[in-house]
Amino acid sequence: MSDYRIQGATGEWEVVIGLEVHAQVTSKAKLFSGASTDFGAEPNSQVSLVDAAMPGMLPVPNRECIRQAVRTGMALEAEINAWSRFDRKNYFYADLPQGYQISQLYHPIVGEGAITILTDEKDESTAKIVGIERIHLEQDAGKLMHDQHPSFSYVDLNRCGVALMEIVSRPDMRSPEEAGAYVRKLRSILRYVGSCDGNMEQGSMRADVNVSVRRPGGPLGTRTETKNVNSVRFIMAAIEYEASRQVDVIEGGGAIVQETRLFDPDRVETRSLRSKEEAHDYRYFPDPDLLPVELDEAFLAECRASLPELPDPKRRRYEQALGLPVYNAAVLTAEVETARWFEALLAELGEEHAVRASNWVISDLFGALNRLDHSIEQSPVSPAQGAELLRLVADGTLSGTLSKQVFEIMLETRQDPGRIVEERGLKQTSDTGAIDRAIADVLAANQDKVAEYRGGKDKLFGFFVGQVMKAMQGKANPALVNELLKKALG
Amino acid sequence: MSALTDLGVAAIRDGVRDGAFSAREVAEAFVDAVGKARGLNAFTVETPEHALAAADAADAARASGSLKPLSGVPLGIKDLFATQGVQTTAGSRILEGFAPTYESTVSANLFAAGAGMLGKLNMDEFAMGSSNETSGYGPVISPWRRGDGGNAPLTPGGSSGGSATAVAARLAPGVTGTDTGGSIRQPAAFVGITGIKPTYGRCSRWGIVAFASSLDQAGPMARDVRDCAIMLEAMAGFDPKDSTSLDLPVPRWEANLSSDVRGKRIGIPKEYRIEGVPEEVDRVWEQGIAMMREAGAEIVEVSLPHTRYALPTYYIIAPAEASSNLARYDGVRYGRRVAPENGNLTDMYEATRAAGFGAEVKRRIMIGTYVLSAGFYDAYFNQAQKVRALIARDFERVWAECDYLLTPTAPSAAFALGEKSADPIAMYLNDVFAVPASLAGLPAISVPAGLNGQGLPLGLQIVGRALDEQGVLDAALALEERAGLTARPEAWW
Numbered sequence: 001m002s003d004y005r006i007q008g009a010t011g012e013w014e015v016v017i018g019l020e021v022h023a024q025v026t027s028k029a030k031l032f033s034g035a036s037t038d039f040g041a042e043p044n045s046q047v048s049l050v051d052a053a054m055p056g057m058l059p060v061p062n063r064e065c066i067r068q069a070v071r072t073g074m075a076l077e078a079e080i081n082a083w084s085r086f087d088r089k090n091y092f093y094a095d096l097p098q099g100y101q102i103s104q105l106y107h108p109i110v111g112e113g114a115i116t117i118l119t120d121e122k123d124e125s126t127a128k129i130v131g132i133e134r135i136h137l138e139q140d141a142g143k144l145m146h147d148q149h150p151s152f153s154y155v156d157l158n159r160c161g162v163a164l165m166e167i168v169s170r171p172d173m174r175s176p177e178e179a180g181a182y183v184r185k186l187r188s189i190l191r192y193v194g195s196c197d198g199n200m201e202q203g204s205m206r207a208d209v210n211v212s213v214r215r216p217g218g219p220l221g222t223r224t225e226t227k228n229v230n231s232v233r234f235i236m237a238a239i240e241y242e243a244s245r246q247v248d249v250i251e252g253g254g255a256i257v258q259e260t261r262l263f264d265p266d267r268v269e270t271r272s273l274r275s276k277e278e279a280h281d282y283r284y285f286p287d288p289d290l291l292p293v294e295l296d297e298a299f300l301a302e303c304r305a306s307l308p309e310l311p312d313p314k315r316r317r318y319e320q321a322l323g324l325p326v327y328n329a330a331v332l333t334a335e336v337e338t339a340r341w342f343e344a345l346l347a348e349l350g351e352e353h354a355v356r357a358s359n360w361v362i363s364d365l366f367g368a369l370n371r372l373d374h375s376i377e378q379s380p381v382s383p384a385q386g387a388e389l390l391r392l393v394a395d396g397t398l399s400g401t402l403s404k405q406v407f408e409i410m411l412e413t414r415q416d417p418g419r420i421v422e423e424r425g426l427k428q429t430s431d432t433g434a435i436d437r438a439i440a441d442v443l444a445a446n447q448d449k450v451a452e453y454r455g456g457k458d459k460l461f462g463f464f465v466g467q468v469m470k471a472m473q474g475k476a477n478p479a480l481v482n483e484l485l486k487k488a489l490g
Numbered sequence: 491m492s493a494l495t496d497l498g499v500a501a502i503r504d505g506v507r508d509g510a511f512s513a514r515e516v517a518e519a520f521v522d523a524v525g526k527a528r529g530l531n532a533f534t535v536e537t538p539e540h541a542l543a544a545a546d547a548a549d550a551a552r553a554s555g556s557l558k559p560l561s562g563v564p565l566g567i568k569d570l571f572a573t574q575g576v577q578t579t580a581g582s583r584i585l586e587g588f589a590p591t592y593e594s595t596v597s598a599n600l601f602a603a604g605a606g607m608l609g610k611l612n613m614d615e616f617a618m619g620s621s622n623e624t625s626g627y628g629p630v631i632s633p634w635r636r637g638d639g640g641n642a643p644l645t646p647g648g649s650s651g652g653s654a655t656a657v658a659a660r661l662a663p664g665v666t667g668t669d670t671g672g673s674i675r676q677p678a679a680f681v682g683i684t685g686i687k688p689t690y691g692r693c694s695r696w697g698i699v700a701f702a703s704s705l706d707q708a709g710p711m712a713r714d715v716r717d718c719a720i721m722l723e724a725m726a727g728f729d730p731k732d733s734t735s736l737d738l739p740v741p742r743w744e745a746n747l748s749s750d751v752r753g754k755r756i757g758i759p760k761e762y763r764i765e766g767v768p769e770e771v772d773r774v775w776e777q778g779i780a781m782m783r784e785a786g787a788e789i790v791e792v793s794l795p796h797t798r799y800a801l802p803t804y805y806i807i808a809p810a811e812a813s814s815n816l817a818r819y820d821g822v823r824y825g826r827r828v829a830p831e832n833g834n835l836t837d838m839y840e841a842t843r844a845a846g847f848g849a850e851v852k853r854r855i856m857i858g859t860y861v862l863s864a865g866f867y868d869a870y871f872n873q874a875q876k877v878r879a880l881i882a883r884d885f886e887r888v889w890a891e892c893d894y895l896l897t898p899t900a901p902s903a904a905f906a907l908g909e910k911s912a913d914p915i916a917m918y919l920n921d922v923f924a925v926p927a928s929l930a931g932l933p934a935i936s937v938p939a940g941l942n943g944q945g946l947p948l949g950l951q952i953v954g955r956a957l958d959e960q961g962v963l964d965a966a967l968a969l970e971e972r973a974g975l976t977a978r979p980e981a982w983w
Contacts, residue, residue, distance in 0.1 A: 049592060053818040055585065056572045056594060056697040058732050090814050090862070094835055099817020153835075155822070283862035285871060288704035288811050290733050 004175030006213065008247045014216040015243040016223070017179050018171035019235070020208040021186060022164045023196040024140065025068045031139050031163035032059030032102060039202050043145070043156035051161040053097035058289050061086075065163035066293060068195040069109050069137050070303045072165060075193045075310055076132050078113025080300060085292045086137075090283040094155050095142035103138035103166075105284045109293065110135035115169075115189070116312060117181040121330040130182050131170030140164050159203075165196065171210065171220075176236035183207065183232050184334075188311050192336045206230040209263075211242045212256070221246070222256040226270050229263045238263040242270050314339060322346075322354035331362055337376050341383055348387030357390055364404070368411055380414050381407070389417040397421060399428045399478050401469075430477045432484060438471040439464075439481075439488045453489060464489070494519040495660040499563050499717035500744075502663055506548060506562030513552075513562030517545035517606060520564045524608055524661050529983045530631045532646075532655040534569050535577050536609040544606025551604065558604030560724055566656040566665035569610040570617055571597045571708070572697040580699040581613040581649070583626035584846025585825045594697025595729045596666060596708045603724040608662050611652030615848045616816065617673055617701040620920035622651030623911045624850040632681055632904055633659035633979035637945035642906040644946070647677030647920075653711050654681040658979060664712035664721050668698060670705045671804050672900075672924025675936035678711050679899035679949025682938040682975065684966065685711035686718045689956050690931030691736035693722075694729030700815040702808035703734075705928050715937065715967040719743040722959065738957070746960055749967040752786030756965070757892030761797035762923060767901045771948060774940035775898050778950040781972035782896060782965070792891050794884040799877045800926040805918060806861050806874035807929075812851075813858025819846060853914065882930040889955050894965050897923050899936040899949035927953045937966045939973045947977070 006013040030037060033050035050057045073080050085107040088100040113132035120126040142160035146153050167186065173179045187205060190196040197204050207230075212223035226242060229235045246256050260279070261270040309317070311333045318329035332342045338361075345357055365386065369379060381389075389407060392398040398406060398421065409420050421427050429435070442464060443450050453460040468481050494516050497505065506513045521538040541564040548562035572578045572590040579585040593601070601607070614624040622630040622645055632646040632655055646654040650667035654677035657665055667674035669687035678685030686709045693708040700706060710721030723743050729735040758779060763772070783789050821827035821842030828841035847855070861870035888895070900920055910916045927934040932953055939950040950969060954962035 052823055054572075054590065054592070054824070055578065055580065055588070055699045055818070056590075056695070058696050060731060060733050088814050090817060092817065092820060092836075092839055094820075094822050097818060097823060099820060100814050281864045283814070283859065283864075283867075285810060285814070285862050285867070288702070288734075289700075 004177065005216065006243055006247050008251050010251050012216055013213045013243070013247050014218075015174060015239065016171050016212045016214060016220060017173035017239055018210040018223075019169045019173070019179060019182060020210070021167045021169075021183065022206050022208070023167060023190055023198075024204040025065045025137070025163035025165055026195055026197055027062060027064045027068060027163055029062050029064070030161040031062055031065050031137060033161050035161065037162050041158055043154070043158060045158065047157040047160065051097065051157055053099070059102060059287070061290065061293065062163065065137060066109065066295075067299075067303055068163075068193075069135060069165050070295065070300065071193050071307060072167075072190060072195045073110030073113060073135055074304055074307055075189050076110075076113035076115060076135070078132055078135065079111035080295070081107065081109055081111055082295045082300070083107065083292055084109040086287045086290045087284045088287045091280045093141070094153065095144050095160065097142070097157065097160060101139050101141065102287055102290070104136035106286070107292075108134045108136035115182060115185055117178060117185045118330070119175075119177045119181050121334070122327045124326060128178065130172045130178075133168040133170055135165050135167050138164050138166055171212075171223075176239045179209070179239055180232045180236045183235055185311075188334055188336070192308055192310055194308075200231050203230060207235055209235055209238050209242070211239055211246070213243050213246045213250070221250075222258050224256065224259055224261050224270075226261045226263050227273065234263060234265050237268050238270055241268060245270070308336075311339075318354075318358075322351060322358075324355060324358050328355075328358040328362060332358055335376070341376050341379070344383035345386050348384050349390055353390060353394065356394075360386070360390060364407060368407070372411070381410050385410060385416055392417055392421060396430065396477065397427055399474075401474055401478075402426055402428055405474070425475075427475060428477050429472065429475050430480055432480065435468070435472065435476050435480055435484050436488070438468050438476070439485055442467045442471060443488060450489065461485070461489070493660075495523045497663060498713040499560070499664045499720050502563050503560065503720070506552060507557055509552070513545035513548035514542065516562055517541045517564045520608055520662060523659075527659055527661050527983050530633060530655050530659055530661075531628050532612055532630050532652040532659070532661060533566070533609040534579060534581075534612050534627050534652070537576055537607050540576070541606035541608045544601070544604065548604055558602075559720065560600060561604030563604070563663060564606040564608045565600060566608050566611045566653060566662040567597050568650055568653050568666050568668060569613050570668050570699045570701075571666060572699065573597055573607065573610065576607075576610060578610065578699070579626070580617070581615040581625040581627065582819075582846065582848070582851070583826060584819045584843070586626070588825050590697075592697060595694035595731065596698065596725045598697075599727060600666070600721070600724050605724070611650070611656055611665060613652055614649035614673075615851050616699065616812070617649040617668055617670055617706075618812070618850050618854055619648040620672070620676055620917050621645040621905070621907065621910065622648040623907060624648070624848055625651075626848055629907050630655050631907070633981070633983065634681060634904060634946055635979070635982065637943075644904045645680065645907055647680035647900070647904060649673040650677045650685070650711060654678060654683060654685075657681070657683045657711055657713060659981070659983070664710055664717050666708060666725070667711045668706055668708050669924075669928065670701050670707075671808060671928045672921035674709045674711055675924050675934060675949070675951055676900045676920055678936040679938070679947065680904040682947030682949075682977065683711055684714055684718050684935065684937050684970070685709060686722060686935040686959070686962065686966075687928070687933065688722060688726060688959050689736070689933045691734050692726045692959070694727070694732040694735045696729055696731040702811040703815060704811060705808060715935075715963055715970050716744060716747060718935070719747055719963050741960055743960055743963055747967060748964050749785070749971050751782065751965055751968045754787045754894065754961075754965065755892040756782045756787045756789050757792035757888055757895045758789060759792050759794045759797065759888070759895055759897060761794050762897045764901070764922065767898070768942075770903070770942040771898050771901060774948045775896075775950065778896055778939050778969060778973075781969055785968045785972060787965075787968075790892050792888045792895070794881075794888060794926065796877065796880045796884050797926055800881055800929055801918065801922050803874045803877045803881065804921070804925040804929060805857070806870050807878060809854040809858035810862050810871050811858070813855045813862065816847075816851070816855060819843065821846075850914070878929050881926055885926075885930045885932060885953075893954070893961060895953040896965075897951045897953070899923060899951040903942045903944065903946040903948055923951060927951075932956055933959045933962045935962050935966045937969050937973070938975050939969060940975070941977055945977065947975070
């Protein structure tokens with residue numbers, strides 16, 4: 001239960017949020033044509049006759065898009081409809097050549113499912129289930145370009161006809177944080193499944209945000225829909241702004257009108273686009289160019305078998321089977337690439353080292369990647385190299401300090417740690433003779449401090465350790481240094 | 491020897507094969523006939539170069555022994571079929587000047603079979619009409635005239651009116667048509683030729699300008715049943731580019747053609763006897779029944795109880811689909827654009843569509859928009875879909891009692907241009923016998939069966955089970971042989 005409340009002049013208000021996420025289906029070709037879906041191509045260079053709605057052209061469903069929607073539904077533990085159908089949503093716009101969008105209103109391919117979100121990753125007691133109402137497939141529209149000519153608008157149809165999954169949540173969220181957690185979790189699952197790249201900057205994922213306010217626990221208020229919000233931060237900001245605006249309107253004696261709004265990221269506000277009265281009558285009807293989509297058992301079985309281990313089960317496995325702390329498990333499973341990297345590391349290193357490995361990934365590796373502004377896929381250090389490094393620590397070849405040195409060199413040179421240790425002589429030494437000689441030198445050079453220590457100033461021990469390590473160029477086994485120093489200082 | 495233009499598809503094919511004449515001679519004869527018949531307004535575009543090139547290829551093929559099924563046969567192509575590099579307007583001004591970069595599957599199939607193209611055939615705008623008067627390029631005139639000495643120009647029917655006139659006036663031995671609710675069969679009946687609408691899905695719709703997608707089917711129109719069988723074989727076939735295309739092999743309709751209908755049961759649906767139909771239509775129907783009986787078929791009276799709802803159902807579903815299919819003609823990407831000074835996008839849409847579409851098309855877009863709109867969808871479109879299913883069930887049940895249905899094709903002979911153009915309902919009634927088979931997706935053929943008191947042709951329709959084009963063609967052949975019609979229009983044009 002979220003206790004997020006808006007403090008109005010007349011008391012507290014609760015926010016009710018539902019999201020319709022449009023996720024671009026990962027597929028080489030469009031939903032109903034063979035044109036490419038690559039991002040960033042020259043305008044109108046990926047447009048088939050079907051996409052341009054030339055006379056007499058017909059849509060042919062792309063099986064891969066249907067497969068991806070089914071796999072996504074399965075990942076959300078949703079009902080898969082073995083019989084679904086495409087409908088036409090009719091409206092005129094210059095970015096919509098057919099004059100209708102092929103979508104699924106009456107019989108969507110995926111029915112009810114659910115997503116478990118955590119508003120605090122470290123705390124499993126913040127878990128909450130957000131219901132999924134449905135997922136349907138539909139075509140994306142083209143893009144209007146208003147800045148190419150003083151009096152004309154240009155149209156780029158590259159995106160036109162690209163497959164989208166519209167993932168419709170129940171109005172189960174109660175705070176911007178919950179909405180943010182929902183979108184992040186959904187994105188994570190889609191990326192695990194491989195059905196959407198989740199790239200919000202490129203528009204691969206965007207959300208229509210439905211917001212209403214009410215007295216806590218009271219009857220639902222009138223909602224507004226803010227269209228096409230394209231980042232988690234903006235989604236949260238749009239909710240915050242819209243909820244406050246609604247409270248202000250209601251407390252000011254006004255009423256919320258059901259309408260479509262636009263989010264302005266520069267001003268961080270929403271603006272009215274069209275009211276319910278101006279809403280289109282989309283005249284949905286079954287697309288007569290397309291047969292119903294019927295999925296047989298073999299197809300469904302293949303979809304099911306192709307699903308990877310998903311973030312929630314993976315996280316539980318990391319905690320229970322690998323013994324990782326809750327936070328480590330959460331962080332390592334949030335992104336499919338991180339989990340993949342971590343598991344590749346464990347495959348080399350052995351699962352018995354999972355806890356140590358997880359700590360190293362989260363602190364050392366993530367720290368370095370952050371510093372370099374690299375994603376984990378761009379990591380200069382491979383999982384195998386990471387495993388080797390950790391092994392060198394485990395077998396005493398490297399001390400903690402040395403391992404950090406070696407890691408820095410690995411980041412820079414991309415060399416294997418073993419080679420770095422060899423070539424640069426960075427191996428930790430357990431040669432007691434050499435350590436004893438270094439201790440003798442340090443004690444001889446610092447007789448006054450030795451006297452102080454022996455006089456009871458215990459804290460000086462650290463100083464001696466540091467001096468010995470320095471004399472040993474950091475390569476001495478710290479445990480041995482401790483032991484031998486203690487003996488020498490008597 | 492009679493004129494080459496008197497020959498049909500089979501005769502030309504065989505004559506070219508046997509060396510009785512060259513394909514070039516045939517093509518030249520038809521090109522010449524087309525050029526002399528411009529007064530009939532059957533063609534919107536003439537493509538003699540295409541027909542002659544195909545003829546030369548046919549002659550070369552003969553020399554090298556590689557003739558194809560339609561080598562040497564020049565055809566007319568209804569303007570609803572996209573033809574690569576050749577203007578394709580669907581009879582509408584909104585597509586004036588539009589030359590596709592692609593070839594429809596059906597015309598491509600015909601050309602691949604060796605046929606040539608004489609030109610594009612005029613038609614009712616977007617195939618919406620039964621008299622060719624809705625064409626944006628003027629009505630087509632039938633080569634037939636009433637026997638009363640009056641010279642009132644008659645309609646060839648519609649929407650495939652240019653197709654009908656071209657065959658009847660010997661401007662082409664065969665043509666393509668399309669049939670959504672009778673657009674092949676009614677004009678075939680009006681001009682005394684044969685036309686078949688195959689089972690929905692037999693011919694690919696890819697590249698055919700869409701009117702009502704769930705009903706549109708291409709089919710041939712020609713001088714006789716055999717010619718239709720030959721052409722349909724070349725036109726039909728599975729096309730992965732059309733999701734509603736049937737993935738079935740194309741039967742050898744011509745080779746298997748047989749007029750032996752002994753033991754077949756011919757159903758006479760009682761609901762097709764409707765009030766207000768001229769006596770002469772009934773008379774020809776009775777004659778047809780008698781001929782089939784003579785041929786050894788068994789005549790059975792049957793019932794298709796939902797027949798009376800077919801026309802209203804059709805006039806909900808077809809306009810609904812059309813209102814959506816025609817949304818793409820918006821002036822943005824191709825075809826006509828009217829952009830008012832200082833206007834916005836909506837102004838451009840409105841001006842473009844107001845100028846580009848004719849009255850009948852606008853009427854149907856409005857009807858279709860209305861029946862799909864919020865609050866009316868269930869009462870109209872949804873209800874119509876249910877009735878359509880009932881009509882299809884009527885047919886499924888009747889096949890237990892008979893093999894084919896024999897009915898009139900149209901409720902009258904050809905009427906004069908202008909006679910019904912002010913009354914849309916009277917015009918829609920033209921398709922009352924044709925529409926049920928369209929709604930059920932069944933194969934149906936119209937064969938000339940007799941003449942009315944004015945000497946104008948009347949046609950009979952044979953409807954068969956889904957995929958039984960062979961049976962429909964066979965029964966039609968039996969009728970054709972017994973009707974033995976030889977009347978043809980005088981060349982007055």
